[in-house]
Each structure stands twice: as structure tokens, then as C-alpha cells.
Amino acid sequence: MPAEQRVRVEVEGRALELSNLDKVLYPASGFTKGEVIDYYTRISPVLLPHLVDRPLTRIRYPNGVEGNFFFEKNAPASTPDWVRLERLPAPGSSKGREELDYVVCDDLATLVWLANLAALELHTPQWKIDADPDMMVMDLDPGAPAGLVECCGVAVLIRERLAADGIESYPKTSGKKGMQLCCPIAGTQSAEEVSDYARRIADELAREVPKSITAKMAKRLRPGKIFIDWSQNNAAKTTVTPYSLRAQPTPSASTPLTWAEVEAAAEGEPGAVRQFGAAEVLARIEEYGDLLAPLVDGGPQLPAGR
Template sequence: MPQMTVDGRTLALSHLDKVYYPLTGTLKGEVLRYYAAVHSALLPHLRDRPVSFLRCPDGVAAEVFVAKNPPPGTPDWVRTAEVPSNSGELRQVVLEDGAGLLSVVNLGCLELHVPQWHAAAPGLADRLVLDLDPGAGADVLTCRTVAGLLRERLAADGLEAWVKTSGGKGLHLLVPLEPTPSARVSAYAKELAAELEAARPELVVHTMAKARRTGRVLVDWSQNSAKKTTAAPYTVRAKERPTVSAPLSWAELDAAGSAAELVFTIAEVPERLAAGGDPLGPLLDPARARPLPAAAPHRARRRGSTGAETAGSRDPVVLTPPVEVMRPAAVPAVPPADGLGGAGVLYELKLDGFRCVAFARGPDRPAFLQSRSGRDLAAEFPPIAAAVARLPAGMVLDAELVAWRGGRFAFEELLRTRRDGAGEDVALGLIAFDVLALPGRDVRSLPLADRRRLLLAALAEVPPPVQPV
């Protein structure tokens, strides 16, 4: 049986000469070689996201079906994660390396689809997606016009968009966000699509009715729902030809003279990637994420007679003080890595200050700085309270309140500050080592490594005096 070594693992491959695309004669082995060529660019876009598959074990002309659970034959070393579903908990594959990717592709998983959230925080989106789908009489160049309008509108709200082909006839716009409940992102995206339809009804629709889409572009906002997924960048599509959902630069999109210039196959994308890198690379930079704009009054209406819940109707504050905090405990030795499921050990500095659980409760309520005993320290440390009040409502940080003087920690200055106020040469800081809640979500049940990732993302754009440890 043929073999391939990827990321240190040797994989046994099967039926490499099976025809996956009868129209072009493309073989399964060619699809595997494509994924091997692009995996280093593809995998960062899948990182920590549960993957749904469109499986084509006998090619695109045979049975094609959706698979959410790990396909039979998935190696036991491929990571899986439990995610919410209507029937309880669902376990899905999370692809972390090229070996895992190639192993599932070998099992007939042709298309890769992911949600807008991470497995560590289901329903907490870190990006917005708009799927531009042309109706009869429209094409990808029509989508280009709509994409430009949306790009300008998003920029007016302080949001930056990146673009890729869908791998079919349309385009996908992707916008990095600070972690935001999916329901709120979906409501914002729907408002955006409806607003554009009202302004350009001859060009745009935002509802699914096909009868209204002739000559127009559907701005599909619904993929921001926590239950929906979108074709991943660089995924192969199960179309007549082996097309790819290919990232583009805006300049390349603008320069295209025909729809054919915006169709890319597995034969072309590796060379594009080698020559120009990943146009969606900046999308992965946490520093690019921005907050979703505050809900306008017409978005923030209360629950109506239909029972539908709109953006702004759910209280983002899910934890209120006081909360029980984890206490330090001595252990005789560092546990071995293999005793922790191979996860290793996390460690950090022990700072000399006051334990402080900081609650950001929104612009109309003061911050609460919970001491170890449960008392509020806000009145004693006004600069820290003011900084916490500027954080997104609902964020709760487990932290250490510290003081610096002369470039060194100065615990005694905390005692003096409580009595007399901070001196001119003393700087106060809130050094966060854990996140307990994000807007609309209690995250205390997540593993520490996952909470650490959420903490770094949440504080990526936050200036001192609030900082991660």
C-alpha cells in the first residue's frame, strides 16, 4: 500500500488511482498531493475549530454526504472535541497537523467546513462571514461589486474585511472580531445585509427566496449562526471540476477582467501560494480583531411578540461578585507530562500583590474589584477600577493588583496607596492570569490552556494598566 510521511507520521494511503472528478479525470492521489502542498497555509485557518466534512469516498459523481462525527477509520491520535448539538454533545475532528489532515482526506473527506468559533468557546465568534451567492444572470463579477460596497460599509464601523472565492460562483468576506456571542454577530450581519438591500435593491437581496435572486446577489448572513459552518480557505470543493475556495487580495479581485480569472483549481493554488504567500494571513493576527459596533437603537429592541431575540437583548454579564477563586496549593513535585494526557505543564510568575477578580459590568455600572476576602477594592484603587470599566461588559478576569516603583514590584506601595493614594513615582497595574467570563459566556469549565488563549485574544488590544501575566 502506498505511504506518505507528513509531520513525522507515516500514513498508509489507499486507492490513489480512483477517479474523483470524472469531467477532468482528476484522481484521489492528486487531491491528496494538493492538500499536502497547501497544508501549512490551510491549517492555521482550521486551528481549534471543529471540522465538518463533505465526504466523497467514490468521487463527486457518486454519493456525496455531510459528516460531522469523525469518519470511520480516523486514527486515534487525531484530536477530537465535544461541541454542542441539538441532541446533546457531538464529537468532531479538530485538525492540528498535516498528518491529521491527510488521514481524513484519505478517508474521502473532500470539503472542510468550520464554524466562526473555536472548540474552546462554542458560540463565541472571533470572525464574521458574509457569503455572496449570485442568482441566475449574475456572476462572481456581480459579487465583486457587492463585496466592494460591503467592504466600505464595514470600514465605516471600524471593521476590516478579507476576501476569498467560495470555490463555486461566489465570494466570501471574512472579518476578524474580538470574541463576540454568535447571536449578536448574526444579528449585526443581517442588519448589514438588509441595509444594503434597501440601498441597492436592484443588486442585493438578503433573503433566501430564489425567485427574488435573478440578476442579484444574495448576501447570506446566516452562516454567522453558531450552528452554521463555512467552507474553509483552501478547501477543495465537490463541484464538476476540482475548484478551491481560494484567498484573494483586493487588488487581484479588482483587476479581474472576467469571471474565469477568479476560478482556481488544485493545479493552480499551490503555485499561487508559493509565489505570493497567503492573502488571508493577516486575518489570523489577533491584533487585527476589532469589537463589533454597539447596537443601534433599532437593533437593541426588546424581545417582541414573536419571541425572537435580537442583538442587545441578552445581558452579557453572566458572573456577578463574589465568586469563589482557585487557591494556590503546594505539591511535592511537578507532575510528569504523560500523566496529563501529553499536555505538558503550564507555569507563570507568582506576582507580589493583591489577588483581584475584576468584573467589567458595562458603562452604566461601576467595575467591581473583588479581593481575596470578597470585598470591593474599587474605591481604594480608582485608576484600576476605571480601566476595568472600559473592558467589554461581562468580562471577568482573575488577576493580581500590583504596584511598581523604580522598575520593581513594590508591595508596600499597595498598602500606602490604600491609605494615602498612589505617589507620583508609583504605577499601578492589574496583571491577569486567567479569564473566568467573556461577554455572555461563563468559561470557567474550559481547560486552562483554552482559557489562556481566550485571555490573550481578549486583551490583545487592551492597553495598560490591564495586561496578561
């Protein structure tokens, strides 16, 4: 590779070599690797708190979003020695290993290093290392012709039901077609207990509004409905991290929302909620700050099964 395609930089005292900054990773919009790195750098003050102490699964697109991609849990061989690694169990590893060395992105230098590897998508579990889940996720997946507007209507119902149990919920788009509600919890219950509670809520709402909601995973049951995926709380699963880019034709990102926006969308206001692009997300941070900041502070214990 010609020397002019590599740039040496220092990020918070760490030496990094960035490459191919002009390479287009989002062909439909001309968004380059350099712009990906710039986005992650600028969004880092609100993104990093949601990555700290969580093992990171990356989806890398070395030849852009229209090229081949791969999931990466284990640290690559070229990982700098200053990047934090944690050896953890890896159930269902495609490499057949019982444990993997996960990257933990606690600082800006690691985030820039990952962006330079074209790790466009960042996914984390609902738990921190050596701890029980401190977050519950209700993942809303629309079955066509239902879409994001219908997700917003269901999100309002879930918010009200969770509030009856003293559980606060915070909405965000997925950056693709659906959305998630994120709920800070006490971190004193197992992933199985959290998943069981989420399933009870999903089943209850599916019984109450069967024409609009399903809590069953079978795809034949989803057309025209919103699937409340309670299984995202399984300890082996991850959810797209707030502010992560997504591999769409244009660089959308998982975007925190206000409840006023969600309510407006549910009531039919055009464009009140959509999958926002990277530039829009940065502008929203200027306006709102981190709408998901309460997630890092913990929350109440979930009600016991009944």
C-alpha cells in the first residue's frame, strides 16, 4: 500500500496508523472511511459510556456496505497491546472455542482503531463484565407492511405497561427498520430472570392487542404486526449499541428518541420518527445531549414472576 494512503495520528496519547481514509464505505452517499472515523470521534462523548466494561461484537465491512462483511468477537491478531481485552465464555462460537478474547472499548483511541478497521456496527450485551444485566431491552421488529410508525404505537403501550411496574423505558431507533426500548435495571437478577419478565410483558400485550402485536418468533406470524423480541435479553445475545452506525445504503445510526417524538409518530405525524443519518444524529446531540444517559445509572429490580 502506498505510503500516502496511511496517516499517523495520536489519539489520547496512543499512536495509530489510519489507512485508506478516502475509501468509500457507503457508495450510495459517497460516505468514506475518513467520515466514519470522524463520526465516531465526534459522537464518542455520548457513545463511550454505553460501551464501557461491555464485551464488544463488531460487524466489519472492509469493502463497504455493499461488499462482504463478517462478525468479529475475538480480537484480531493485529490488536495493539494497549487495547483492553477480556477472555470470556463464548457460547455458540463459530470457531468452536469455549472462550474468546473480547475487545472492550473504554476509550477514544480504541474506538478510532475499530473505526479504521471498518467496524461499522457495534453490538453489546445487556450486561457488563462479571456482572448481571443492568439493562432490559424490548426489541420491536415490524413485519411488513407494518413499519416504524406502528413500532411507535406499540412502544407507547409497552412504556405504559412497564411504568405500572415502576420500570422506566427509553426509546431508540435500530438504525434499520425497527426500534428498541431500553430499561435500566438493578443488575441483581440473572439474564434468565430478565428474559422471563420481558417475555411475560410481551405475551400479555400480544394477548391484549393480537391484531397488532406478536410475541412469537415464527416469521409466518409477523406480517402486519410488531414482534416484541423479548429474547434479546438472553445472556448470549447482543443489541446494537446506541449511536452505532448501521450498514444501510446511507450511514444511518441507532438514534435515541424523545417520548414526544414517539407519541407524535404513533398519532400519525409524518416524519416525527425515522431512521436518522449520521449528520442528523450529531445535530441531535447538540440539541438533546444523550437521551439515554439514565441507562448508565442503573434502575429498579424487576418484579418477580407471577
